[in-house]
Amino acid sequence: MTEAAKKKILFLGLALGFALMLVDAFSLSIRVGSEPLAAKMVGGTVTQAQLNQAITQVGLSDQGEDRQRVLDFLIDEELLILRAQSVGLLESDRTIRKALSRAVIDEQVKEAIAQAPSDKQLRLFYQDHQAMFMSGEMIHLRQLFFKKSRVSAERVLNEPESQGDSLNAKERADATRRRLLVGGDEKPLNDPLPSALPDALIPVSILHRTLGPTMAAQVKTMRPGQISEVIESGGGYSLFICQNYIEAKLRPYEAIEGEVLSEYRRRARDTALENKLRALWARADIQISEKLNIDLSALTQ
């Protein structure tokens, strides 16, 4: 045999071996590992395990017509899913996209909360996040309100430079404050309250809802016995008397262990999701249209 012939045979042998390797790799891709199958079709399969699980779930017999009925259902299901994949529905349909995103998140979360934290880990978490486990800061404020009335036409004509009844309201407020500071009462100089500030202890964190952010900021640091300055608002003037105050306290771990565990798990879920997204971002090839004309540096923060 000539050298050329030997080389030719060697080359053909290599080519054949490579081709067989490809065929084997391809055939592996349409088998579900070594799992026994119940049915196969172009592009998909139904395994015995899937069939057995479905039969158990619906509570039917695993023999005869019942078995066939369940198998038919699984085959039809697989065919519909393969069809959805082939027409691009898995990527384009909003409902499916949301379900897919949700499923990925759920997988991440499942792994994150599968491991129960030890008591030591929980206590450490509690120590590191004390602000979350404080009882609410409470305050009891009494509000006195002095309403600005409408100025009468006569007064405007006769006293054009006067500020009308707004002065009256301010005068009443100032007078009341002076009286209170020396231990007197407010006498009936104030008007009905415009807001529903409860005459009771309420969380400091919700003062702004009733009084608005500006007024709440001015009064939330008051302490029992203190009387505020006269504060102007749109409709008049207010005075506040602090009746009571309870400072925030760290609740004992033993009393809120369940809450600490819930918060720990919630953070674990959030962290797992952040890590997954970060990993996906890092691997991804992302191109942004320059026509958007927005600051893109914030996108990856």
Added chain:
Amino acid sequence: MEKNRFSALLISVSVMIGAGLAVLEAMRADGGENLSAELVAQVNGKPVRLVEYSRTLDAVASDKRDALTDADRVFVLRRLIEEELLVQAGLDDNLLTDNRSLRTVVVNVMLESILANSASSPPEEQALLAYYQSIASLSKGELQPFESLRGQIEEQLQQLQQDEAVAAYVKWLRQQAQVEFVSVSEA
């Protein structure tokens, strides 16, 4: 002579490869400029469409009192990109293989699509009467008058039509997919 020819060939091939890589890199770097007008982004080659971006921005705007800010636009774009990343991850991880609730969602979407595409006109009067008569013949007692059952008969016939449309579609899918049953011994 042969050595010179080989060197020239080597240099030519190297230049072509280098030029090709440079072109590819340039295309990648200029990806943002080369995106079509209907896209706001591309994630691993998959589009994030302007229409979806605009729709989501409108939804955010409707919840706000003030005008949209750059931060809002960045937020929406990030969410759309993240959704695309998660969708791709879900498909890559073959979640559809074992996730029953996900499979059910996909099947339901497909069924809606089949029914939407095969939307038929309401059953004709003759069909309604024929159906009524078939029920009457099977009924042991006295059946209510046709007019009082008309609504129910229409619903049932439409349901039958839908079932037939789905069955026909699935039959077609089975034929295309060459379904084979594997016996227990074979498995």
